[in-house]
Amino acid sequence: MAQKLSVDEQLALIKENLQETLNQEIIEEVLKKGEPLKIYWGTATTGRPHCGYFVPGLKLAQFLQAGCHVKVLLADVHGFLDNLKAPIELVKHRAEYYRFVIIALLKAVNVPVDRLEFVLGSSYQLTPEYTMDLFRLSTVVTEHDAKKAGAEVVKQVENAFLSGLIYPLMQALDEEYLKVDCQFGGVDQRKIFALAKEVLPRIGFKERAHLMNPMVPGLQGGKMSASDPDSKIDLLDTPDAVRKKLKKAVCAPKEVEGNGVLSFIEYVLLPASTLKYGTPKFVIPRRDAESLEYTGIKKMQEDYAADILKPQDLKPAVTEALIALLEPIQKDFEGSAEWKDIETKAYPPPPPPPKKEKKKKDKGSFYPKKVEAKPDGHVEGPDKDKVDVGTDGGAEAIKKLGLEDK
Structure with missing residues (x-):
């Protein structure tokens, strides 16, 4: 089906329902050569994918239908860097879970996945070459620009970690390492796309095109969010x-x-x-x-x-x-x-709540907790001096109270 489409038809399908396109001429140039357009979409593998993922998922389906080669970046390192949302080991398991979800989602709308490629971020982002290029990129990006680029994507907290500044630099650098013609994402990624467009040429890498989906409101009117149970529907919900x-x-x-x-x-x-x-x-x-x-x-x-x-x-x-x-x-x-x-x-189930410890009843300061009574009436133990009345049955103690004079 993809081979039967003209360049104009391919372009119309690629741009359908998008809010914005940057550097469209790059896309047109590739399509006119008759080559498959290489697009990447990255997702930080943190929370459980919900029905909001149908929005980018169906755009990936349209890209595939238009004859594009689609790379899905399962961004495990990004998920770890985004305010340390999860340990890196857990994020890797989630990356595998996302792979299952995305394939099933595309199959559900009858889209073949032979031109779909999954790439795990840590498979190349931890190499010496990538690290050196990230250092090079950090020499041309200011702290202000890095923070501004990630403002709508990375979780904002007071006294933010440096990891939140590294995140947008890596997303820009991924375009070079994934060898793509353009990057696709939500319009909330625009500042990162603008950063990539501006700074990659400064370290000798080519500029890419960028495709942006609108932000689709959730069921409660705001953004569809994994943290709001009523705003999102899990893909496995009954x-x-x-x-x-x-x-x-x-x-x-x-x-x-x-x-x-x-x-x-x-x-x-x-x-x-x-x-x-x-x-x-x-x-x-x-x-x-x-x-x-x-x-x-x-x-x-x-x-x-x-x-x-x-x-x-x-x-x-x-x-x-x-x-x-x-x-x-x-x-x-x-x-x-x-x-x-x-x-x-x-997504391991949360550990059961700790059992409530039974509170020991306080029976009063005079209750003999650490003594043992003997047959002759006296007691032994650490609290002996508090309760012992002696072998005379307490006669001496009574005498000291002066009861006999009354």
Whole structure:
């Protein structure tokens, strides 16, 4: 299929749904030569991949459909550097888990993965050559520029670690070491892309093109985040869990801007239907009226703004479409002992909470804790002097109290 596409068709497919493209002429030049465009997308292998990964995943699918050679950088070292989110050993297990997820995701929309290549960051980022080039790059990038470049990507904390400054330099240098024509990522990566474009030529490496996806709102209206359980749906969530989470999704009537449910249709469900069936199509059944059928997002947004399409019809339709999209991925997971094993290693269950220690009851300061009573009435032990009344049965002690005079 890819060989039948003209340069214009390839370019249209590559740019579909993107927010911005830098140095498009580099892409056009490669395509005009009849060579496969080499693109890389990097993902720091930290939290569990959620449904937000469908957005870049489906763009990778379109790149493959356009005849591109796609390299996925499983950025284990980046995951370690990003505020030390996880130990490097755990991040490597997660990289393997991500590989399983991405392959299953692409297979779910009928995309062949023969031009898909996975590269583990630590396989070349720990070499002497890479380290020396990173040192060279550090001589032409200021602390201010490195911090600014990573501001929207690296977790920002007060008194930040140097690792957060190294992160964007490595992402720029990866373009050279992966031997690609362009890098793909979210628009939140723009400052890193701009840094790469500016500084790589300063150390003798060529400039690359950059392709940027828009930031798609999560189900709660903000960014889809692994740290917010209601904002994200895990790729292995059960149908019941998917229904429960989408029921909570923010989907205000007539509001199109920032609507995560509509955005999910635009960037995931419509492109997925095109890849699976050759044409974009989304059907919304309605209880008391005829079903609505859409082949593009614009008409859907217009109908939603006009209240022709209502949240109570939209959300169930999206729910069932997502469950259907997740089904083959979950089937692959259930059928793979290797994938299950790596999931346990990558995301081990948290240790059980420590058992609550029983508090010893305080029986008072006069309670004989460390004494032993003898048959004649006296006691022995470390606390003897506190409780001993002597062998006279306490007669002497009573006398000292002066009770006999009363």
